[in-house]
Amino acid sequence: MPTTSVEVCxxxxxxxxxxxxxxxxxxxxxxxxxxERLFSHFIxxxxxxxxxxxxxxxxxxxxxxxxxxxxxxxxxxxxAFVDAVGTLPSFQRRGSSTAVMRRLGTxxxxxxxxxxxxxxxxFYERTGWERWRGPLAGRDHDGLTLTPEQRGxxxxxxxxxxxxxxxxxxxxxRQPDRIWE
Numbered sequence: 001m002p003t004t005s006v007e008v009c010x011x012x013x014x015x016x017x018x019x020x021x022x023x024x025x026x027x028x029x030x031x032x033x034x035x036e037r038l039f040s041h042f043i044x045x046x047x048x049x050x051x052x053x054x055x056x057x058x059x060x061x062x063x064x065x066x067x068x069x070x071x072x073x074x075x076x077x078x079x080a081f082v083d084a085v086g087t088l089p090s091f092q093r094r095g096s097s098t099a100v101m102r103r104l105g106t107x108x109x110x111x112x113x114x115x116x117x118x119x120x121x122x123f124y125e126r127t128g129w130e131r132w133r134g135p136l137a138g139r140d141h142d143g144l145t146l147t148p149e150q151r152g153x154x155x156x157x158x159x160x161x162x163x164x165x166x167x168x169x170x171x172x173x174r175q176p177d178r179i180w181e
Contacts, residue, residue, distance in 0.1 A: 004052045004060065004096040006103040011039065011047035011063075021058045022049065022084070029086030038084055050104045052087070052096040060087040060096035062104055069115050069155075069172045070139070071164055079172075080108035080156075082116035101127040105156060113164075114156030115172070117180045121152060129154040132170050138179035139171040150180050 014022070019039055026035035052060030067081040082104065087097045105128055108114055118124055121131055132153045137144040153170065155161075172180060 002054045004054055004094075004099040006099050007051045007053060008103070008107055009049050009051065011049065014049060018051070018058065022051070022061050025058060025061050025088055026084050026086040028088055029092075035084060048107070050100045050107070052100040054091065054096065059091040060100045061085070062097075062100050064104065064108055064114075066111075067115070067172055067175075069113060069170055071134075071168050071170050074162060074164075076173075077112035077161070080104075080111040080114045080158075081172075082114060085116070085118075097123070098127060108156075109158055109160075111158060112160040112162070113158055116154050117150070118152045118154060121154070124154050129156050130166055132166050134165070134167045135169050136180065137169065137171045138174040140174040144171060145174065145179065147179055153180055 023035050023038055026038065027033055046065055048064045050062045051058050062085040063083050064080045065083065067079045068076040069079045070076045085097065085101070101124070105114070114129070116124065116129070125131070132155055135146065135148065136150045136153055137146045139145070155164070155166070157164070
């Protein structure tokens with residue numbers, strides 16, 4: 001089985017061809033066209049992309065952007081929020097996403113914590129992530145918006161992660177068109 005190499009690069013360093021390939025990988029992995037506007041979330045910069053390559057071909061992807069989570073009354077934590085994780089269907093279950101997520105876990109030590117939202121709890125647990133069991137909410141200048149329907153939020157404890165209780169409230173700053181997903 002070919003080995004997946006993982007390259008890390010900033011959004012602004014991706015070529016137009018690499019951006020298109022990332023969109024195609026994510027769309028194919030999730031059987032959707034929802035990733036067509038993926039890069040509008042990261043322009044002009046701000047994303048750290050993890051590209052899984054086999055024989056030079058991008059077959060897997062994940063991106064980290066900076067957000068802020070808080071478990072009150074604790075401080076807002078500088079958070080590596082993981083999005084757009086996907087592997088081409090013909091390369092799934094061959095270790096590419098695992099390689100990407102393991103590399104990602106070692107490259108986000110400049111953050112206080114990692115966070116993501118997923119339906120694939122077991123996969124992320126195998127790579128060191130923990131499911132957040134407590135209530136979830138978005139927060140902005142108007143206060144909190146509870147999200148009781150939200151499922152699959154996970155955290156990755158890093159060297160700078162303070163003591164956290166995964167059964168307590170976790171909030172994230174609202175973005176214009178989303179809270180967690």
